[in-house]
């Protein structure tokens with residue numbers, strides 16, 4: 148089994164596959180250390196569900212790295228996967244071993260995601276130094292010990308941007324504001340409270356950066372309000388002096404390798420379409436973590452990766468590979484996407500359906516319906532697009548389903 | 561009187577409703593676990609937060625090491641703590657869990673390493 152990516156997803160998938168009896172497992176990681184993005188997420192807030200403790204990113208990763216080191220799972224760092232072919236031959240390069248080809252029975256994709264760069268945005272102005280993604284700034288500050296600026300504006304209220312607002316404030320920078328195009332934040336509420344409110348950093352909703360100023364180094368930005376159609380409201384333009392603009396405008400699953408294999412991607416999640424064991428539409432290829440859907444909680448990444456690890460193990464060992472009958476759960480009112488996109492009703496086990504809503508709802512209900520019958524109906528004080536939700540489809544409900552059964556998840560207001 | 565606040569003790573971020581009198585919480589609702597009640601109570605009297613930052617390292621594979629306070633720090637003393645932490649320089653190697661600063665500012669709170677740092 149080959150695992151591509153040594154972040155929390157790859158680590159958990161490898162460990163679970165080992166527990167399920169897979170003998171030869173190799174984890175390929177392009178960075179020089181394991182842990183993935185967690186190595187630079189030095190704030191706490193990881194592991195409360197999984198470990199019942201609040202850990203920092205490196206501490207969370209460390210727990211899994213330690214477990215891995217106790218096994219004979221092969222780890223190759225500084226190793227970048229550059230291709231997978233139709234026979235599941237994985238091609239990778241490393242300074243130490245050069246070009247390698249590994250024949251895999253099963254492949255687990257765990258490449259994580261990357262940040263949407265500035266090019267994806269339409270902002271006027273030249274390209275002075277001082278404009279970077281929030282994740283790049285996070286790496287500079289937390290791994291390289293280098294502060295990229297003193298007066299900061301953040302565009303986008305994703306979690307990385309919010310975390311960096313606090314981080315740079317603590318290190319003495321002045322964070323002038325966080326501008327968010329949408330009328331709501333894409334980040335966790337707790338991060339708005341403890342990263343912005345705690346330091347009196349204003350969050351400007353329905354607001355964006357329309358121009359950057361400065362030639363060599365950023366000298367300021369023009370911000371403006373937008374209406375419901377995201378058009379600039381004339382007269383609201385305002386110059387804000389700053390030497391740094393951080394972009395936190397979304398994450399994109401890193402699916403170049405997946406696409407090369409011709410695996411179908413979900414147009415909403417940007418990740419591959421998978422079944423309840425996280426198998427993609429290419430047999431023997433599984434996906435988990437941020438490459439599948441952008442997660443806000445690493446605990447869920449771990450759980451998802453364990454499913455993928457078990458799925459890959461079953462595939463390799465020939466367990467549960469009998470006839471598969473798939474139903475495709477549907478997104479009802481208020482639901483943007485569902486993962487997994489398909490469920491094998493012959494696999495009698497509890498299936499959690501993960502989803503995100505399309506707007507903020509207060510005092511709403513999450514309803515799960517099978518063939519028109521309400522299976523569960525849970526009240527939620529608050530639902531927000533920035534927070535992943537889940538509903539449980541129990542094994543006994545699944546067992547009673549037919550191939551033409553309809554599963555629907557919707558929000559009732 | 562009643563007040564709404566978001567519990568920041570974990571990423572679930574429950575929306576709490578706190579009924580209070582004279583700055584003391586009388587009842588808390590909306591929490592999904594016990595920690596929410598404790599959070600509301602301290603938030604009404606002495607708000608605290610976990611402090612995470614980095615410390616300079618000499619002779620390590622990286623120039624800085626991540627650290628955290630082993631207990632939440634009073635919000636009002638965050639920047640004072642930062643000044644103390646930023647004045648420290650450690651020598652590699654350092655191990656995850658090592659105490660980097662003991663009893664910072666006499667608060668009874670230790671600052672501990674949250675990653676390993678091997679030496680070059």
Ligand SMILES: Cc1cc2nc3c(=O)[nH]c(=O)nc-3n(C[C@H](O)[C@H](O)[C@H](O)COP(=O)(O)OP(=O)(O)OC[C@H]3O[C@@H](n4cnc5c(N)ncnc54)[C@H](O)[C@@H]3O)c2cc1C
Pocket residue numbers: 151152153154155156157175176177178182183184185188191192193194226227228229257258259260282285306307310401435436437438441442443444445446448571
């Ligand atoms: C700034 C930030 C703050 C967060 N805050 C929290 C929080 O407070 N609490 C919480 O629970 N979660 C938080 N998260 C979410 C959580 O950390 C992520 O969801 C999780 O790390 C994703 O794990 P992953 O393994 O899928 O991806 P990653 O951690 O990104 O790992 C992917 C790995 O794959 C490697 N890779 C990619 N392509 C290749 C290739 N071709 N060949 C070889 N290797 C490759 C990469 O180098 C990387 O190491 C945060 C995330 C970020 C970015």
Ligand code: SF4
Pocket residue numbers: 567568569570571572573574590591592593594595596597599
């Ligand atoms: S009340 Fe409990 S579950 Fe809810 S945010 Fe606080 S710590 Fe998390």
